Amino acid sequence: MQQVTASSSGAIVTSLFMTPLDVIKIRLQQQTRPFPKGECFYYHNGLMDVVCEACEVRKPCEWYQRPGNFRGTADAAVKIARHEGIRSLWSGLGPTIVMALPATVFYFTTYDNLSAWLKKKMCCRRAFKPDKWTPPDWTAAAVAGIAARTIAVTVVSPVEMIRTKMQSQKLTYNEVGHLIRSSWATKGISSFYLGWTPTMLRDIPFSGIYWAGYDWFKTTLQRHQGPNHNPFAVSFASGAAAGIIASIFTHPFDVIKTNCQIRIGGTADDMNKSISVVIREMYQTRGWSAFSAGLVPRLVKVSPACAIMISFYEYFKYLFQTK
Template sequence: MASWWRNLSPQNENIKHSIAGAGAGCVTSIITCPLDVVKTRLQNQGRDLHPGVVRYRGTLGTLSRIWREEGIRGLYRGLGPTIMGYLPTWAIYFTAYDYCKEALAARLDRHGTDWVVHILAAMTAGATSTTLTNPLWVIKTRFMTQNQSTAYHYRNTAHAIATIARTEGIAGFYKGLGPSLIGVSHVAVQFPLYEKLKVWLTPEGQPANTAIILCSSSTSKMAASIATYPHEVIRTRLQNQTIKPHKYQGILHGIKVIYEEEGFRAFYKGMGTNLLRTVPASALTILTYELLVRELGKNGD
């Protein structure tokens, strides 16, 4: 198996990066799923709750409540579509990112580590992967927020696909795409900053070691998450709308209603949980990716 992987490089660079990205995303999604569930429920929790519904409070409080009320299955709701989503997302992203980085560097006659190249490549790759995989993220979000009080109750991923297609049509699978595309700015911050930090911290002529990769990826992810977090709250609210008339009539209307009803802090609901989940998850994903790429690139040496 290892020799087969190595034989993919250097002739099949895109396949190599696709395998590395998919493998890294799969490992990360399994480890961090409970925190993803908590973050999503906190994001989705608006001012107007159904009568008798108790509000989720904080990371630990939400974790313990889900465990108490729904058991281990509650903490892993949405894991199926999450894995199904992460596999193509990371595969598409890393493949597109590396391809765009090389193509743009050649077209713009700039060095491969240039800021402009990294930003354009990151945004192009992010928009591509987001658009292609948005239906899976809608399903994932709904599974993670699904409980006794929600209007939707899906038995599994196939049932969710069939139900959304029947009741909401193709548009239902693309709810929240606008905020997701705005969220492309997240990767445009994260990956250029990661690449620059890795260059700054790595001694000249040596490959980046594990500590440098973890430090660079964690710092860049934290900075990007804080800067762009509000789009996640808006996206979650839009994705979970199933009953018409919809409360939020698009991005700008959603921003207006959330601000008027809940204030500025509402745009950062679940951010603490998100940082607990995404910073180590991103570090693990990128480390796994870098190590897999390095292993695949050995060519049997």
């Protein structure tokens, strides 16, 4: 229960602060070259079978005609808030929290216990078999992180799909409900696992790199500062540094994941595209730059998100242990 409380607090705070950056990152990753003047974004993108009513009845759909007009993180934030309202920057917050709480609790408690068990085994090996080589402790953190993340991603993938779609464009909850029903009718349960493979390709190395880096940074800082170190500060700095390194190495897979997941609710042909087809289309549309799209907002998001999450988790653990 202490682990559940510690991880839940971190998940809620992280979701509230980081959702706008996640929205901006997804918008930057999914945008393509501008459409010809007069064409509707909804219609041209295959997200609706009819031309957007705004184009015919109310006023030209100028905002959605230019999905490729974001020039950067700050520009995207200003334009989304101006055209869709400030609340659009928190699109998908509900699914984010619904997903974050059980996923984070499961992920962190699984990691913590598995890592502690592996490190205990290594310690025993060093004590009883000193002549045998034993891997360093950060390898236990990497293995535990990969195992915990694999299970957690599989469990929460359907909710992650809905969250990504809500953040990729402005949708009401009624439209989300229609999207879910049409996707189920088109491809069944498998439609909610679009992007599972690229998600795993991103999250497995990310978790391995992140937890190995975090364990190394944390151990180094604790050794440098001595027994009177600040646990919150050490965890915050270690989480931020490890998050930056892991994000840079795994970012192309994050872009591929986003482009796979925003197909939900589209045509049957779109939803049946393989990962290789999605990658080829991304390259043909924008070249190699497509795979680095959204890197800045992802770094801006992931580094503090990792820092906030792990520091709250470790600090609550510290409080419980000192009682």
